[in-house]
Amino acid sequence: MITVTDLRKVYRQGDRMVTALDGVSLSVPKGSIHGIIGHSGAGKSTLVRCLTLLDRPTSGSVTIDGRELTAVKDSEIRAARRRIGMVFQHANLMDSRTAAANIAHPLELVGTKKSVIDARVKELLALVGLEGSAGAYPAQLSGGQKQRVGIARALASDPDVLLCDEPTSALDPSTTDDILDLISDLTRRLDLTVLIITHEMNVVKRICDSVSLLEAGRVVEHGPLREVASDLRGRLAKQLIPLPVTPPSPGGPVLELLFTGQTTSDPVLSALTRRFDTDVNVLAGSVELLAGTRFGRLRIQLDTHTDMAAVHEYLALQGVTVEVAA
Ligand SMILES: Nc1ncnc2c1ncn2[C@@H]1O[C@H](COP(=O)(O)OP(=O)(O)OP(=O)(O)O)[C@@H](O)[C@H]1O
Incomplete structure (x- = not known):
């Protein structure tokens, strides 16, 4: 379960203050997928940075499975971050490492034993449907395969939460559907809590259980997909069923x-x-x-x-x- 309460982030730009997040609250039950949709400048990247503690929010809190992330000390941030798997728009793989070695990387960083890493990587490759590609380098993989490696790497530390930042924006429509279906399948199988940041309504339509519309740093509409789609006057309904x-x-x-x-x-x-x-x-x-x-x-x-x-x-x-x- 992710709970975000009244999150605010104000940046200083010269002598001007910019409010990037203006009291964002949301709650995502375990085992479900929540979409955050918004145009450019709505505050999506700021939200991702605040959720992963890459940026400290000005006020408000982020709680994952009862633990308040925003209250952890700087010295404990790395450990806290391991509970959140990150999937990016571009898989951001290391070109000099094979698929298996990319997936192993987060485990190596925390000193996991090699035999444990090898078994886990094998398991993760199978989980994302890349059993035969352990030794392939990123240049030898398609965009969709690279994103599968990125997802496996995000899951390496066995996180509770998967935070996907525009995970399919760089992919063609059919690969997009495959990757979204994989995320959906993994959510159910691993009982993950998933937040997907996107500007594409198709992503929300295909896999989200609930959605928030972010605009100028505020959540202006939110709810389970069925509820927001049923509100004929709502902006989301008009975009969901255009x-x-x-x-x-x-x-x-x-x-x-x-x-x-x-x-x-x-x-x-x-x-x-x-x-x-x-x-x-x-x-x-x-x-x-x-x-x-x-x-x-x-x-x-x-x-x-x-x-x-x-x-x-x-x-x-x-x-x-x-x-x-x-
Ligand atoms: N480091 C920063 N310093 C000052 N202002 C910032 C900073 N980061 C973001 N902002 C401002 O906060 C607002 C929200 O930006 P943000 O990048 O979070 O939006 P976004 O929805 O992710 O947009 P995009 O989809 O284009 O990435 C914008 O007005 C932006 O100019």
Whole structure:
């Protein structure tokens, strides 16, 4: 479990103070994956540095499995950091070392016995699907394979937490999916707590259980994926289940509908046309699978004569969320 409470980081830039983190709080249960999404300058890198104690926060706390990291003395920081495995955008491997030797490096640094290291490296290579690549040098590996080595190295010290900083931003879409699936699989198998910092909503869609939207150093929306996706007015929902912009359409009222789970496969619209003797014009639509649940968004236009109060009541009864489009 990671708990971040009211984290603030203020930098001095000449005679100006820059607030990079302005009271960030979040909590990630053990065994789950939390995405932090934000644009450039939102404070993502600062958050990573504060979580790994590369930077001391100005105030607030970071607690991992009940231990307050922000309270550890400088002399204990290295040991505390070993409980956090880091995965970077570029795997940052040492070119002169083989895959196995890169993975072994953090264990060598703390003086682990060679026989123990060898067994652990073998185990880690198998865990990330690189059994046959122990002796390969980074130059001989693909981007995805390098990232697998990076993940194995991050897991070498048997951390409780995996902190992934833009882990797939340098990879092509299919390799991205493979790496995300690997992170997801490892989270379940090793009962890790994972934080993924990203600017890509696809990363959140594919593997996150919960998400926070970071903006100008503040968390402006957060929650389990299913909850934020269900909030039609929310900014995250609009990005998670995007609908194209449609030109103003003369005629009857325009509604936005959100279907979740079973309602995505119910014939709600055809029932609506029959029941209210109205025509339904579908202006835009999209269906996404998020955290194992199907979400559908539709923008529809109805006849001018339609009894809107009754339509709202009927759709609510069907479990469909309705918004009148602007
Ligand atoms: N060492 C520093 N000194 C002064 N200001 C800083 C420092 N590091 C970050 N900042 C400022 O803090 C704010 C957040 O920066 P940060 O790098 O954390 O954002 P980010 O979301 O990681 O952006 P990017 O995706 O571009 O890396 C920015 O306004 C930045 O200029």
